[in-house]
Amino acid sequence: MEVIIVNDYEQLSQRACDIIVEQVHMNPESVLGLATGGTPLGTYRELVQANGNGKIDFKHVSTLNLDEYIGLDSSHPQSYRQFMKRELFDAINISETRTYIPDGRPDDLEEECRRYEALIEAIGPPDLQLLGIGENGHIGFNEPGSDMDGETHIVELTESTRAANARFFDKDEDVPAHAITMGIRSILKSKRILLLASGERKARAIKRLLQGEEDANFPASALLAHPHVTLVMDQAAYGMKGETDAG
C-alpha cells in the first residue's frame, strides 16, 4: 500500500484530484469508481475546478458509484444519485448516461444486485476506485462482519453508520435502514484504489488498517490484499495533530 500523508483536508483533496486527473490523462475513457460521504467532497470541488480550467475532460469517462440507500427514489435529495449530481455530475462535462449508481427502489432487489454486478463487469471494472473509510472500518456500506468475498448485495446499516450519516438528513429517523452496496469482492476488482481519510475521528480506523491484519470485523483490511492501493490521509487521520476533517 502506498501511503501519502498531507497536512490537511485541502491538500488531501488537491492530491486526490491530481491522481484522478493523471488517470484520465493516461486513459481518457477511464472508468472511475466513485464514493459519497463527506470525505470526497473536496476532491469533487477540485475536479469541478480542474474541468472548468480544461485540465480534465470527462467527455469519454464513465463512473460507477459504490452504493445507494434502499427506499429513496433517485430524485430524493439525499439519494446518492442526487448527491453525485449536486457535487459533481451537473458541474462537469460528463454524459449522465455514462454515470451508474445502483437503483435504491427497484422492483426486485436481488435482481438489482445481479444487474449492478454484471454492469461492473461490463462497464468496468473501474480503473480507479475512490473510497472513504467509516469509523468502524466500513468501505462502501460493507459493515463489520461482512462477507470478505461478497459481491453487490443488500445490507442493514449499523446504528453507528446511521448516526454518522444522520447529519445529511432532517431527522435521525429519516436515515434509511438498508442500502445496496458493491461487495468487498466487487470493490477489489478495481485496478487501482484511492483511499482517502481525513480528520481525527478516522485515526483509530487508520491505525488498525496500518497494523496490516486482515479481519472480517474490519472490512477495510480487505484492501491489504489488493496490489495497487494508494492511501492519502491528512495528519489528523494519521493521529498527528492537524486540521479538522471534512465535516
Ligand SMILES: O=P(O)(O)OC[C@H]1O[C@](O)(CO)[C@@H](O)[C@@H]1O
Ligand atoms: O466520508 P465520510 O462521510 O466520513 O464517510 C465514510 C464512509 O461512509 C460512507 O458515507 C457510508 O456511510 C461511505 O460512503 C464513506 O466512504
